[in-house]
Amino acid sequence: MKTILITGASSGFGLMLANKLHTEGHNVIGTSRNAEKLQATVPFKVLSLDVTDEKSIEEFTKQLFETVKQLDVLVNNAGYMLIGLAEETSAEAGKLQFETNFWGTVNVTKAILPYFRKQKSGQIVTVSSMMGLLSLPMHPIYAASKHALEGFFKSLR
Numbered sequence: 001m002k003t004i005l006i007t008g009a010s011s012g013f014g015l016m017l018a019n020k021l022h023t024e025g026h027n028v029i030g031t032s033r034n035a036e037k038l039q040a041t042v043p044f045k046v047l048s049l050d051v052t053d054e055k056s057i058e059e060f061t062k063q064l065f066e067t068v069k070q071l072d073v074l075v076n077n078a079g080y081m082l083i084g085l086a087e088e089t090s091a092e093a094g095k096l097q098f099e100t101n102f103w104g105t106v107n108v109t110k111a112i113l114p115y116f117r118k119q120k121s122g123q124i125v126t127v128s129s130m131m132g133l134l135s136l137p138m139h140p141i142y143a144a145s146k147h148a149l150e151g152f153f154k155s156l157r
Contacts, residue, residue, distance in 0.1 A: 003027040003068050007051060007108055008078030010038045013127065017075065018044050029064065031078065051078045051104025052096070061111040070119055074112050076105045076126040079145075086140040094141040101145035106152055126153050 004021055008014040009030025022028040022044040031049035032038045039046040047063055050056040064071070079101040082093060109124060116122030131139055132146030 001025050001027060002072035003029070003070060004073040004075060005029045005031070005064065005071055005112075006075040006077055007031045007049065007105075009042075009044075009046065010034065014075075014077040015042070017077070018042070027068070029068070031060065049078075049108075051108055052099045054107060057107050057111050061115075065115060071112065071115060071122060073123045073125060074109065074116075076108060076124065078104055078108075079127070081139070081142045083138050083142070085138065089141055097141045098145050098148070101142070102148045102152070105149060109156070124153075124156075128153075 004026050006014050006018045006021075006028065007030075009018040009028075010032035014030065018028050018030045019042065028044035030038070030042065030044055030046045031051075032046055033048065033050050035046045035048035045067070047060055047067070048056070049060040080097075082089065082097040084093075105126060109126075112122070112124075116124075126149060128149050129142075129146045131143040132150040135143035135147075
């Protein structure tokens with residue numbers, strides 16, 4: 001049994017993965033901006049986390065390691081897809097896409113890395129997208145955020 005942290009476990013792939021790993025007997029901790037609401041509907045532990053807020057990441061990390069003695073796997077899953085023409089996408093919307101998909105993922109990883117180093121173990125799995133390698137029309141900012149993830153985590157590896 002492993003202790004597995006999954007960011008963005010309130011819906012989609014994150015929720016599906018958290019439920020599957022919990023069913024397989026792992027100690028799963030999911031995150032959500034609405035942790036109390038999600039906790040009422042799922043069998044795994046849920047902690048509050050907003051990946052776009054550095055104070056939230058700091059508080060979350062402290063709470064996480066008060067809850068568990070060791071973390072085996074971090075699954076960076078939190079994110080969303082911004083769709084739109086490049087010239088019609090505001091800088092504000094683009095910055096929020098990067099704050100969530102790129103900086104949120106990077107900052108959560110940076111908060112967990114010291115614990116992995118101290119344990120001398122830990123695995124990081126980052127959910128990206130085929131658009132981290134190629135791009136499609138109507139997804140320029142999303143693709144850019146995923147390309148950035150690919151570059152960061154290839155360097156980290």
